[in-house]
Amino acid sequence: MIINILIILIGFVGLIKGADLFVKGSSDAAKNLKVPAVIIGLTIVALGTSAPELAVSVSAALQGSNEISVSNVVGSNIFNMLFILGVSGTVHPISVNVASVVDLAILVLVSLLTLAYSATANRINRIEGCSLVLIYIAYVGYAIYR
Numbered sequence: 001m002i003i004n005i006l007i008i009l010i011g012f013v014g015l016i017k018g019a020d021l022f023v024k025g026s027s028d029a030a031k032n033l034k035v036p037a038v039i040i041g042l043t044i045v046a047l048g049t050s051a052p053e054l055a056v057s058v059s060a061a062l063q064g065s066n067e068i069s070v071s072n073v074v075g076s077n078i079f080n081m082l083f084i085l086g087v088s089g090t091v092h093p094i095s096v097n098v099a100s101v102v103d104l105a106i107l108v109l110v111s112l113l114t115l116a117y118s119a120t121a122n123r124i125n126r127i128e129g130c131s132l133v134l135i136y137i138a139y140v141g142y143a144i145y146r
Helices: 002-033 037-062 066-091 098-119 126-145
Strands: none
Touching: 002 037, 037 066, 037 126, 098 126
8 A cells, every 4th residue: 555655656756757847848849949839839748748648538438438538538628727727827827818819719619519529429429539630630730820
């Protein structure tokens, strides 16, 4: 029991340090490549932080544990919007520019689309899943263009 708690604590410290290194490396790469930080955030950082969720959700879906797949995505997004954004804003005010408001509007629209997809036969089928991936690709293209 004590070893398990110790392993969790070591993993947590490693996760925090790894996150710091990941953000620093991504920021430095963006500056060196003269890429806007928002593009790095929407692509590399988002992909890096979501990769474990993707692995869990795909694994759960393949095992027929659809509730875990859906609740993992929903729970993560709710946690990120409420807790992470809330704690970050508590520690230091976060400025919100016009582009961020547009991004949030797109987030709401895509969330409503996902809700509509989920309501049809209580599942997200392959075509709907592909459309969500294509919307993400289009969104990243839009973010790069603006």
